Amino acid sequence: MSTTTFAILISGVILLQVAGFAAFGFYRQQARYRALERPEPNVVPPPSAVGSTVPAITRAIAWSGEREFVVQRRVIEDGNASVCSFYLVPTDGAPLPVYQPGQYLTFKLEIPEPTGGLPTHVVRCYSLSDRPRTDHFRVSIKRVPAPPGKPDVAPGIASNHFHDHIQEGSRLSVRAPSGHFHLDAESELPIVLIAGGIGLTPLLSILNTLAHEADPREVWLFYGVRHRGEHIMKAHLEHLRDTHPTLHLHVCYAEPSAEDRAGIDYQHQGWIDIQLLRRTLHFGRYDFYVCGPLAMMETLVPALGEAGVADENIHYESFGPASLTRRRAPVSATVSIPVAVRFSRSGKTIQWDSTSDSLLELAEDQGIRVDSGCRAGSCGSCQTRIESGEVVYQQTPDADVKPGHCLLCIATPATDLTLAL
Numbered sequence: 001m002s003t004t005t006f007a008i009l010i011s012g013v014i015l016l017q018v019a020g021f022a023a024f025g026f027y028r029q030q031a032r033y034r035a036l037e038r039p040e041p042n043v044v045p046p047p048s049a050v051g052s053t054v055p056a057i058t059r060a061i062a063w064s065g066e067r068e069f070v071v072q073r074r075v076i077e078d079g080n081a082s083v084c085s086f087y088l089v090p091t092d093g094a095p096l097p098v099y100q101p102g103q104y105l106t107f108k109l110e111i112p113e114p115t116g117g118l119p120t121h122v123v124r125c126y127s128l129s130d131r132p133r134t135d136h137f138r139v140s141i142k143r144v145p146a147p148p149g150k151p152d153v154a155p156g157i158a159s160n161h162f163h164d165h166i167q168e169g170s171r172l173s174v175r176a177p178s179g180h181f182h183l184d185a186e187s188e189l190p191i192v193l194i195a196g197g198i199g200l201t202p203l204l205s206i207l208n209t210l211a212h213e214a215d216p217r218e219v220w221l222f223y224g225v226r227h228r229g230e231h232i233m234k235a236h237l238e239h240l241r242d243t244h245p246t247l248h249l250h251v252c253y254a255e256p257s258a259e260d261r262a263g264i265d266y267q268h269q270g271w272i273d274i275q276l277l278r279r280t281l282h283f284g285r286y287d288f289y290v291c292g293p294l295a296m297m298e299t300l301v302p303a304l305g306e307a308g309v310a311d312e313n314i315h316y317e318s319f320g321p322a323s324l325t326r327r328r329a330p331v332s333a334t335v336s337i338p339v340a341v342r343f344s345r346s347g348k349t350i351q352w353d354s355t356s357d358s359l360l361e362l363a364e365d366q367g368i369r370v371d372s373g374c375r376a377g378s379c380g381s382c383q384t385r386i387e388s389g390e391v392v393y394q395q396t397p398d399a400d401v402k403p404g405h406c407l408l409c410i411a412t413p414a415t416d417l418t419l420a421l
């Protein structure tokens with residue numbers, strides 16, 4: 001496509017977005033305002049923490065705290081045997097809450113020390129990878145090895161624990177589904193799902209839901225992996241494509257192996273990039289959902305914005321401490337005057353000087369023990385009561401925060417602050 005043609009296309013997209021706003025905007029804005037009404041005293045919302053995902057009230061029939069589940073079934077999902085699905089049923093036998101496709105579960109794990117010492121407590125979030133069911137949940141977990149070329153760095157403790165020690169019959173402590181990255185049920189726009197590697201899982205939940213409900217929206221799935229060995233749930237995805245005329249499957253292999261068949265196993269060689277989206281998608285307006293490795297998110301999310309896609313139509317998810325720049329407020333800009341942080345139980349008062357990225361880091365630097373898990377505002381483990389003062393968030397919290405509390409891992413002080421720590 002020439003630059004001129006693309007410029008015309010994008011101008012058209014923007015015009016359509018404006019026109020579309022009249023049709024869909026009012027309803028969506030109402031939903032957004034309702035959701036933002038949730039009281040969160042003591043938190044100053046930073047302008048850049050709005051993000052593209054809208055907080056939603058999803059917990060009406062969810063449980064609070066941990067609930068016990070038993071692993072009913074394990075299924076290997078890729079040629080390399082590095083992704084395993086775990087089917088979980090509640091031991092209390094009560095029905096499960098309906099979650100929003102795209103949400104995740106939070107696991108509280110006790111991982112035994114190989115040397116026989118005290119177990120390590122670890123909190124991890126894993127996306128639900130199937131449509132909501134009343135009797136079981138499914139998560140699909142990739143074994144995380146040590147980073148390439150760094151054998152001295154420990155492999156992923158929780159993912160390896162799942163793969164090596166969580167068997168059929170194992171019991172797990174699980175918090176209710178949560179997360180603000182999920183299908184926008186109110187939108188009627190066609191949907192573009194963009195997944196990299198194990199980032200497929202929340203999008204698979206969305207896809208399976210749309211397929212099950214025979215949703216009339218057209219759906220494109222762009223799915224990037226290196227080669228067939230990493231292609232998760234290949235047969236399932238192809239079955240969905242063959243049985244749902246509204247689903248368009250575009251698999252990209254970055255490094256296809258000699259046996260991988262172009263046009264059969266995969267449709268494109270290389271990374272998913274904005275040019276591929278431009279070539280493939282019809283003229284129009286879409287809801288984009290993106291989940292994959294950080295490099296992919298950092299490239300594609302801004303590229304969609306630059307191509308004229310409105311923020312409210314770009315939904316993205318990336319677990320891990322390094323979240324997208326677009327969602328982060330410049331930490332130094334959040335406090336204009338010197339502020340002091342007092343940890344009341346520890347009796348320590350520290351001057352905040354922006355050398356720490358978060359209140360969690362500040363507390364840890366002072367040797368104050370804080371429970372933490374995802375370090376990205378998702379699992380809620382580091383939730384702490386604010387005795388006085390206000391915090392500002394670097395990104396929108398995914399965990400629901402109790403009134404008068406804050407998530408230390410994504411918070412910095414906005415004023416002098418006293419924390420119940």
Ligand SMILES: NC(=O)C1=CN([C@@H]2O[C@H](COP(=O)(O)OP(=O)(O)OC[C@H]3O[C@@H](n4cnc5c(N)ncnc54)[C@H](OP(=O)(O)O)[C@@H]3O)[C@@H](O)[C@H]2O)C=CC1
Pocket residue numbers: 104126127142196197198199200201202224225226253254271272273291292293294295296297299317318319320
């Ligand atoms: N709900 C959630 O938030 C979830 C999030 N995730 C996240 O998804 C990520 C997926 O990790 P993993 O399976 O290891 O991914 P991989 O590292 O295996 O990457 C998947 C594919 O994406 C390609 N890729 C890398 N950089 C880019 C880029 N800039 N643009 C386009 N494609 C790119 C890779 O190519 P190459 O070979 O060149 O690297 C590879 O083909 C995890 O980091 C995790 O944080 C996972 C599950 C759930």
